[in-house]
Amino acid sequence: MLTSAQSERLRVVLVRTRNPLNIGAAARAMSNFGFHHLRVVDPYAPAFEEARSAVGASSVLARAEKFERVAEAVADCTLVVGTTALGHRHLHHTLRRSEDAARLVRQRLHSSNVALLFGSEKFGLTNDDLSHCHWLLRIPTQEENISMNLGQAVAVCLYELIRASRVPRQPEKLPSASAAEVERITTRLLEALEASGFLDLRRVRDSEQRIRRLVRRLHLPACDAVIWLGIFRQIVWKLRSGRSQAD
Amino acid sequence: MLTSAQSERLRVVLVRTRNPLNIGAAARAMSNFGFHHLRVVDPYAPAFEEARSAVGASSVLARAEKFERVAEAVADCTLVVGTTALGHRHLHHTLRRSEDAARLVRQRLHSSNVALLFGSEKFGLTNDDLSHCHWLLRIPTQEENISMNLGQAVAVCLYELIRASRVPRQPEKLPSASAAEVERITTRLLEALEASGFLDLRRVRDSEQRIRRLVRRLHLPACDAVIWLGIFRQIVWKLRSGRSQAD
Incomplete structure (x- = not known):
């Protein structure tokens, strides 16, 4: 059970949702379970507008925020959780069953914002979306029919x-x-x-995603964020000024 | 968690469902969570046919049984549980939160069949439907928006x-x-x-200790140790070669 302060800190983030009914269903489940902050990233534009203008669209939907990129939609969160049907590409991330995941999300909601990401109906979350996630949540569905309807998946996660x-x-x-x-x-x-x-030496296709995941595996504490930023800023400045002196 | 013998004993009963999408959604959730026996009572006929003939209709839907009356649809069950948003008329029945209800349903499924009844989208279960029920299950939704979408309610109950x-x-x-x-x-x-x-700029007595503690607060995973070592080795090499070229 959550306090209203905890509920207030959750952000439900729908990434590239195609079907307006699913956006509406997500908003309805949020309203049923007392969550308020719906964010959509790069939705199929007519779907978002159609969902928002539907008769009886909830206040959750009316206040939904639209973002271009996942990074912007999760910027105010300290924990970003992706939802997924299990697949090979998820080996990069820790995968937690929903029962276990919910406990960790609730804990974090005591003190700061958490984003729960849902991918598109057809393709789920891409590797790039996933590189913003600290870990992944899986609803324990059957192997034979692993993929849930988006609105139902949102309802089950929020219920949990x-x-x-x-x-x-x-x-x-x-x-x-x-x-x-x-x-x-x-x-x-x-x-x-x-x-x-460094990146030149190890040129690989998805090096940016790899580095993003590498940093997320660190669990950077808030109290140290400024100093790490300062460290890398200084290193970059020195590397560039060094190079320009040398050139 | 249920054994497959337990799952096999559950009957999901949809009473007077109007919307074919909801029948399809209920079937999909059943399939996701490993349940097989869908029964519909007095459905809006075109809805049932439309749902059954939908592209990709699941085997659950194809094998769904149709009944005229609730009594027939629950005849082979020893426990009949109605689902409801809380209302005045339910005072006749014991009302259990879903978390509690699921425990009792699981117990009964060890030995005999259980029916889980869902009413129509608009009116829920009537008093006549409820008179077939032993007790009622309620999903703990918010007072302000108590009524769930049918497909989402089925998904949440089965998940529980x-x-x-x-x-x-x-x-x-x-x-x-x-x-x-x-x-x-x-x-x-x-x-x-x-x-x-960086250290020159912020010259403090115990800077080395501070940096050592800073690194320890990161919880570096073993799998990433080599890459972080490589990153800093390369940065150091570049910083020094840059400087020496410039000197």
């Missing part, structure tokens, strides 16, 4: 968050850096890796 | 039946890097901070 559980609260770790801070640090690190020649 | 009742063992966090690896990374980072001028 609000259902009563008697699991005792765990002590908090150091509060984590927000996704925006982590992304700023990632950007500086990428600049440093490029300026130092 | 199959979810693990004891929180499963947490998957291991990523194994942490050894102290030796962390110290090697710290050493390289310190070299990078010195070569970049």
